[in-house]
Structures are given as C-alpha cells and as structure tokens.
Amino acid sequence: MWAADGGGAIDAASTSPTGTAAEAEPSAELRGAVRAYLDHLLVERALARNTLASYRRDLARYTAWLAGAGVGTLAAVGPTDVSAFLAVLREGGAGHPPLSAASAARTVSAVRGLHRFAAREGLAPTDPTRDVRPPVPARRLPKALSVPEVERLLDAAGPGPDAGPLASRDRALLEFLYGTGARISEAVGAAVDDLDLAGSTVVLHGKGGKTRLVPVGGYACRAVAAYLTRARPALSVRTGDGHGALFLNARGGALSRQSAWTILRRAADRAGLGGSVSPHTLRHSFATHLLDGGADVRVVQELLGHASVTTTQVYTLVTVDRLREVYATTHPRARG
CATH class of the missing domain: 1.10.150.130 (Tyrosine recombinase, N-terminal domain)
Known part of the structure; x- marks a missing residue:
C-alpha cells in the first residue's frame, strides 16, 4: 500500500x-x-x-x-x-x-x-510529472543481414526481369526496400508518381506526414522498371482499383503491409533465412551496410527519415561489433 x-x-x-x-x-x-x-x-x-x-x-x-x-x-x-x-x-x-x-x-x-x-491548457494548476523520467530501455542491436544473405533473399523473391507479374512485383518490392531503406508502410504507400526512375529518386511519405527524397539504387531501378513495364499493367487491369499505387496486389488493388510482410517472409523461407528476417530487416541492413561502407551517420539519418541522429546511432553499434569481430579474427596479435 x-x-x-x-x-x-x-x-x-x-x-x-x-x-x-x-x-x-x-x-x-x-x-x-x-x-x-x-x-x-x-x-x-x-x-x-x-x-x-x-x-x-x-x-x-x-x-x-x-x-x-x-x-x-x-x-x-x-x-x-x-x-x-x-x-x-x-x-x-x-x-x-x-x-x-x-x-x-x-x-x-x-x-x-x-x-x-x-x-x-489550464486543466490542472501544476504538472506532477515534471521530475518523472521514463525508464531507459536496453539498447537492442538491430538485426542486419550480410550482403550475401541479402542477395540470396532478393534472388529468392523472383528469378529475374522475365518472371511472371507477381514474381516481378515481389522482386521489385524487396529491391526497393533494400535500395531505399524505406519502411514497409512507406513502400506500400508509395505512388507511381512519387517515383522518378530517370533521376533514380523516390519521394517517401514517412511518419507524422513527413516526406523525404531518397536515391533509388541501380538494381532497384531496373527491377522496378521491369515491374512497371510488364507486371503492373497486367495486375492493374484485373480490377483497376489500385489507382496510382506503385505496388499492386493480385487483384489490382494497392498492396497492404500484411501482404508485403508475407512476400518478405516467403522469400526468406525460400532463401533459407527463416525466422531471422523481420519487416524491418532490409531497412536495418540498408543502414548497416551504408555505415560499413563509410557513410556519415547524419547522411544515413536523412535517408532513414529519423527525427534524431540518436536513433540512427544504434546502427553504429552494429558496425563497431563487426569491426571488433574482424579485428579479433584477422590481426596476428589480437589475442594474447
């Protein structure tokens, strides 16, 4: 009491x-x-x-x-x-x-x-929580795939640009997620008009109504271009209610987050990655691989759409762990 x-x-x-x-x-x-x-x-x-x-x-x-x-x-x-x-x-x-x-x-x-x-607003004379501080959550390292694992995942999504409409869409979706660092909600919320393949960029609609312009990598551009040319028209004529959505479902409507997650999970199963892949895995991998390659953390912050660089800095812990691992296994005097 x-x-x-x-x-x-x-x-x-x-x-x-x-x-x-x-x-x-x-x-x-x-x-x-x-x-x-x-x-x-x-x-x-x-x-x-x-x-x-x-x-x-x-x-x-x-x-x-x-x-x-x-x-x-x-x-x-x-x-x-x-x-x-x-x-x-x-x-x-x-x-x-x-x-x-x-x-x-x-x-x-x-x-x-x-x-x-x-x-x-005058509903109370004082703020009784003024000196209250929230508990600090343990810092969890994001799960990131290695580059070879990402390649296996992408290959498992679809055999190539000449695949059927759904396989072409699946490959384009996963290439898009990894090539832009988009959240799944941002990918399924993207419209065809948000994409500029000639300029290799896309406008992503993030949390809180915020938008950002991010580059789209060459592999993702090619996969999305193949999907837009061959697969999306075949899907859109089925019902036509997908309007301007970039990624469509099998009935021609806009792809949902749940369906996008199912596509990712099936590709992970085929790639032998199983339960290690979550909806944010490709986004985590995008950030980690950029930092591994020498990207500035503030650039990665802008690409991910993080309001604070503190959120992005958790990815630097992943790369530091990777550096320690490489050092420990390769330097002749790392272990004494």
Whole structure:
C-alpha cells in the first residue's frame, strides 16, 4: 500500500489487496482531458496513427488506474500518484503483468505529455510529472543481414526481369526496400508518381506526414522498371482499383503491409533465412551496410527519415561489433 502525501490521492480504501490501485471507470472529466490531448497530438503534432493508438491504450490504462485510486480530475493528481503508477508498470498489478522497459517508457511519455498539456491548457494548476523520467530501455542491436544473405533473399523473391507479374512485383518490392531503406508502410504507400526512375529518386511519405527524397539504387531501378513495364499493367487491369499505387496486389488493388510482410517472409523461407528476417530487416541492413561502407551517420539519418541522429546511432553499434569481430579474427596479435 502506498501512502500519499504532497498532493497524492491514494489511500487504503482505493488500493487492491496487492497494494495497487484497482482499475475503475474514469470520470467524464478524465476522459475529456485525454480526448482533448489526443486531438491535440493528431491536429497540432501530426502524430502517426499507430503512435496515437498506442498512446490511447496507455492513457486508458492510466486513467482507469487513477479512477480506481479515487482520482476524478488531473488537477487532483500528485507526484506520489504518478510514482505509484510507475511502480505498477515496472512490477505489475491491477490485473496487468509488468511492462517491458520499452512499453513502460512509452507509457510514461504519454502520461507526461498528458499532464504537460493539462497544465498548459489550464486543466490542472501544476504538472506532477515534471521530475518523472521514463525508464531507459536496453539498447537492442538491430538485426542486419550480410550482403550475401541479402542477395540470396532478393534472388529468392523472383528469378529475374522475365518472371511472371507477381514474381516481378515481389522482386521489385524487396529491391526497393533494400535500395531505399524505406519502411514497409512507406513502400506500400508509395505512388507511381512519387517515383522518378530517370533521376533514380523516390519521394517517401514517412511518419507524422513527413516526406523525404531518397536515391533509388541501380538494381532497384531496373527491377522496378521491369515491374512497371510488364507486371503492373497486367495486375492493374484485373480490377483497376489500385489507382496510382506503385505496388499492386493480385487483384489490382494497392498492396497492404500484411501482404508485403508475407512476400518478405516467403522469400526468406525460400532463401533459407527463416525466422531471422523481420519487416524491418532490409531497412536495418540498408543502414548497416551504408555505415560499413563509410557513410556519415547524419547522411544515413536523412535517408532513414529519423527525427534524431540518436536513433540512427544504434546502427553504429552494429558496425563497431563487426569491426571488433574482424579485428579479433584477422590481426596476428589480437589475442594474447
């Protein structure tokens, strides 16, 4: 059980036998505050739809927990309440298992943002999360394929430019992903008009409505050109509802993220790579191979569309590990 002083609202009557606040239906005021904050993120910040959905779930859990603690307004929340909720995230409680460090960090970010917004908009006199810091997730090294593995994967997607429409599309899609570093959502969201094969560039539509112009490599240009010339017209006449989408499905509609992932997984299975390939694998490989080749991390940041270079720098850890491995196995005095 947590005692609450300094503005906290938790007491013995509002906690479960395990010492955590039992969840309850949030008040109309709490729900209204969350709704206003999410509207702000959508309109003013142009947050991506998936991020908004995650924030909505996180804040629904937070406000239900506050309601269980007897808190009906954000103005009544004190620092002790926030600290107690963070303990629930770390240790579990109120019918929920402990969250991973990454999920807990995202939830803390959503809660802090809500309280900052409430203080700024006059919904609360102060921000009780001012001194709260999210847990730092462990830095996970992205999975990257070697260059020979990428070549096996691409070859497994389609036998060449004279393949049937679907095999030609699959090869073009995977060459495009590796040749541009695009997210799968960016690839399936690309339109034919976004592509400039003569200039070997494409406009990608990234998170938060941001766009960026990136080069398209020679192999990808040739694969996409073959697909546009032979395969896409054959697919588009089947229903014609794909409009201007670059990559079409077997019925002529725009290819979905799920279908793109299936294409990648099947190619990985045929290449003998199995479960080691995920939707972001080609993007990770794109970044790692650029850095291995001497590219500046800030150039890679621009190509990937990262808002902060800190996000991109995780790829430098991969290359440092690779350097250590090569050094250890090749230098005559590396091991003493």
